[in-house]
Amino acid sequence: MAAAVIGVDLGGTNVRAAMLNRAGNLLAPPVQHPSRAQEGFQTTLEQILKTIREAIDTAGEMPAAIGMAVPGHIDSSRGVVRWAPNFGEQRGEIFEVWRDVPLADAIRAELHLPVVMGNDANLAALGEYYYGVGRGQARGLVMLTLGTGIGGGVVLTRHQVQGNAQWNGGVLLVGASGGAGELGHTIINFAGPRCGCGARGCVESYAKRDAIVELAREAVRRAPNSLLHALSGGDPANITPALVSQAAAQGDPTALALWREVGAYLGIAVANFINIFNPEIVAIGGQIAKAGAPLFEAIHQAVRDYALPTLLQDCQIVPAERIEDAGILGGAALAWQYVEAR
Numbered sequence: 163m164a165a166a167v168i169g170v171d172l173g174g175t176n177v178r179a180a181m182l183n184r185a186g187n188l189l190a191p192p193v194q195h196p197s198r199a200q201e202g203f204q205t206t207l208e209q210i211l212k213t214i215r216e217a218i219d220t221a222g223e224m225p226a227a228i229g230m231a232v233p234g235h236i237d238s239s240r241g242v243v244r245w246a247p248n249f250g251e252q253r254g255e256i257f258e259v260w261r262d263v264p265l266a267d268a269i270r271a272e273l274h275l276p277v278v279m280g281n282d283a284n285l286a287a288l289g290e291y292y293y294g295v296g297r298g299q300a301r302g303l304v305m306l307t308l309g310t311g312i313g314g315g316v317v318l319t320r321h322q323v324q325g326n327a328q329w330n331g332g333v334l335l336v337g338a339s340g341g342a343g344e345l346g347h348t349i350i351n352f353a354g355p356r357c358g359c360g361a362r363g364c365v366e367s368y369a370k371r372d373a374i375v376e377l378a379r380e381a382v383r384r385a386p387n388s389l390l391h392a393l394s395g396g397d398p399a400n401i402t403p404a405l406v407s408q409a410a411a412q413g414d415p416t417a418l419a420l421w422r423e424v425g426a427y428l429g430i431a432v433a434n435f436i437n438i439f440n441p442e443i444v445a446i447g448g449q450i451a452k453a454g455a456p457l458f459e460a461i462h463q464a465v466r467d468y469a470l471p472t473l474l475q476d477c478q479i480v481p482a483e484r485i486e487d488a489g490i491l492g493g494a495a496l497a498w499q500y501v502e503a504r
């Protein structure tokens with residue numbers, strides 16, 4: 163029985179890696195280096211390899227496999243990055259983003275270890291399923307990761323499909339080419355604001371970090387006597403989601419109304435997920451999820467208004483437990499699935 167795997171979280175700013183055991187415990191603190199995502203594939207590859215090698219050295223043993231979380235459209239069956247807009251290099255006038263990059267093979271060739279990979283938000287859901295609120299046994303978990311954008315993942319079990327499903331435990335829904343689970347682009351209003359993806363009214367365009375900040379700035383302009391305005395020092399440029407939470411915790415009606423609004427948008431999206439997947443758990447992760455009770459109460463309210471009641475009865479909507487290190491944990495969960503299937 164293998165003793166450990168490496169989980170790797172490749173981000174646009176940093177690449178982090180740590181060795182984990184089967185229970186999802188980190189055997190040593192994560193190793194971190196800049197990913198140098200805008201300097202071309204070779205440079206980023208070197209940063210990834212350096213980070214993994216140091217994580218192996220720090221833990222002092224060889225992993226059975228490497229599992230990597232990568233932001234973008236990832237074809238996990240081939241280990242290919244189909245499209246990753248945060249990575250690439252400048253060529254003359256244009257910035258060429260990663261397209262069809264065989265990342266898993268490149269790492270395998272250097273480290274001589276099995277490499278599996280997937281989309282970061284998808285894997286965050288898988289990590290949360292096995293090492294967080296899913297406890298490795300929930301009958302389906304849908305997760306939203308709230309941050310700069312809104313990522314998502316869907317973990318299904320055989321209890322949620324009809325027919326001859328043989329697997330045990332939770333498996334990720336990845337779709338035909340690995341792109342499934344883009345829950346942030348669930349459209350909640352066909353006439354809504356333009357989203358970064360080109361569509362209109364995606365839940366991401368309402369509840370991503372910058373949209374929340376913009377709503378908050380508008381709210382303090384209308385409420386110059388609010389606590390939120392005072393906490394910002396009178397300068398709306400100082401408003402962050404954390405500041406909104408701070409004001410909400412002190413009962414500021416402006417801040418509370420803001421989380422109610424954001425929660426309503428998220429709740430409509432969550433109601434759709436409940437109706438489509440009938441999950442036992444909907445987990446909300448990412449830094450914005452730290453807004454806590456005011457946000458979750460509003461999500462619950464909207465879900466009560468929009469989800470099918472009997473499906474809602476069997477579903478808990480809860481904060482993710484493993485918000486930090488989500489990518490590393492998800493990579494490790496995927497690596498363990500690989501190791502155990504061999």
Ligand SMILES: [Zn+2]
Pocket residue numbers: 346347357358359360361364366367
């Ligand atoms: Zn979108």
